[in-house]
Amino acid sequence: MKITVLGGGHGCYAAALEMAEKGHEVVLWRRDAEALNALAATGQLFVKDFQGERSVTVGFENSQINLQNNLEKAITHAQLIIIPLPATTHVNLAEQAAPYFQDGQVVYLPPGTFGSFVFAKAMKDVGNNAEVAFSETGTLPYLVRKHDVNHIVVSGYATRLPTGVFPSSLSEHAFKILTQAYPSVEPVEDGLSGALMNAGPIIHPPLIMMNAGPLEHFEAWDIHNEGTQPSIRRVTNQLDAERMRVREALGYPAPHFPLADHYNKEGEGDEWMYGRGAHGKLTDSGDWREDINLQEHRYMLEDTRLGLSLIVSVGRWAGVLTPVAEGLLNIASAVTGRDLYAEGRTLENLGLAHKSKQEMQAVLQQGV
Numbered sequence: 001m002k003i004t005v006l007g008g009g010h011g012c013y014a015a016a017l018e019m020a021e022k023g024h025e026v027v028l029w030r031r032d033a034e035a036l037n038a039l040a041a042t043g044q045l046f047v048k049d050f051q052g053e054r055s056v057t058v059g060f061e062n063s064q065i066n067l068q069n070n071l072e073k074a075i076t077h078a079q080l081i082i083i084p085l086p087a088t089t090h091v092n093l094a095e096q097a098a099p100y101f102q103d104g105q106v107v108y109l110p111p112g113t114f115g116s117f118v119f120a121k122a123m124k125d126v127g128n129n130a131e132v133a134f135s136e137t138g139t140l141p142y143l144v145r146k147h148d149v150n151h152i153v154v155s156g157y158a159t160r161l162p163t164g165v166f167p168s169s170l171s172e173h174a175f176k177i178l179t180q181a182y183p184s185v186e187p188v189e190d191g192l193s194g195a196l197m198n199a200g201p202i203i204h205p206p207l208i209m210m211n212a213g214p215l216e217h218f219e220a221w222d223i224h225n226e227g228t229q230p231s232i233r234r235v236t237n238q239l240d241a242e243r244m245r246v247r248e249a250l251g252y253p254a255p256h257f258p259l260a261d262h263y264n265k266e267g268e269g270d271e272w273m274y275g276r277g278a279h280g281k282l283t284d285s286g287d288w289r290e291d292i293n294l295q296e297h298r299y300m301l302e303d304t305r306l307g308l309s310l311i312v313s314v315g316r317w318a319g320v321l322t323p324v325a326e327g328l329l330n331i332a333s334a335v336t337g338r339d340l341y342a343e344g345r346t347l348e349n350l351g352l353a354h355k356s357k358q359e360m361q362a363v364l365q366q367g368v
Helices: 010-021 033-042 071-076 087-100 115-125 168-181 191-195 200-210 212-217 230-249 278-285 298-318 323-336 357-366
Strands: 002-006 025-029 044-049 052-059 065-068 080-082 106-109 133-137 142-148 151-157 161-166 185-187
Touching: 002 010, 002 071, 010 025, 010 044, 010 052, 010 065, 010 142, 010 151, 025 071, 033 044, 033 052, 033 065, 071 087, 080 168, 087 115, 087 298, 106 115, 106 168, 115 133, 115 161, 115 191, 133 168, 133 191, 161 168, 161 191, 168 185, 168 357, 200 212, 200 230, 200 298, 200 323, 230 298, 230 323, 298 323
Parallel strands: 002 025, 002 080, 025 065, 044 151, 052 065, 080 106, 106 133, 161 185
Antiparallel strands: 044 052, 133 161, 142 151
16 A cells, blocks of 8 residues: 655654554655754665564655655555654644645544644645545554664564544545554544544653652653552543543443553453553653653644644533543643633634534534
8 A cells, every 4th residue: 555654753664664564555754854864875774673673665766654744746646645643743734734735645644633623724724625534543653762763673563543533424434444544443423533543642741740849840750650659640530520421412332441450450441542551661761751841742733732732622622520631731821921712722722512413413424
């Protein structure tokens, strides 16, 4: 299958490498020409994971991963377009990519924060009426970090990827394509259901806000290791309960993939997105001891500003109280000196807040 991966982040390199190892015809696009040239000069992309260390070839042609900095060529190459980028990139990238999407293509946003709607609307706004399935899931398929220009370390792979499609009328076609790349994909009802599986807005806002002192004091701090303490976990559980109540109010059935299963020890509880015992694997890797700037880091600008605001706005629309989510969002606004809800990915900002439930269902099923 012809696959394009858009972006140059940790997950983008991991996705390109995994798809190449599976034998797909892979193109990796990124806008940073200097970084792309540096990767091409190495000739190889190395990965270290539970299977050991190995590599695939990279270059501008005749490689397992063909590098590309022309967005139109990258998109028109593919049956499946994987975009493992932060949601903060979506609006700009969607506007650039919108004219190039073609009938029958599937776009995968892992995770999406309702980016499926953002991309679909951008396409309609430029007059592109192609039938494209925009899909999204609850997490990046990889616990991964880049260690230098051509080395990545993957400490875990997703074993379950609850995925929704926008518009849901294209779900059957989308899942036929998606499961060829990610057999761990599990269909859920629609794009908004997929968006409300996103784990980032549940994990990261409590961790960064309740570890603000150590984050600003120490050169580096591991919020997932020593930063994850019982009091913070209790807040996380309450926040996740709000997410699940919002899902239930919209009529989405279980499983809701409660985040508590992520923290269970191996052999305990239901299997979460990264399998059992995933949190232990993550902390054991040591790759998440980092310098987190609370003004600039994606945990604030993506998971809090965009992710929490989406949960709060959908809760308000559905008549569900979300006091923990709203409280964390208000604290984050005070920390950053910005109104993060006003800047957020809310139903108001997406132009959907005025919709009735029946009208919203029509949008989710039929598209923009």
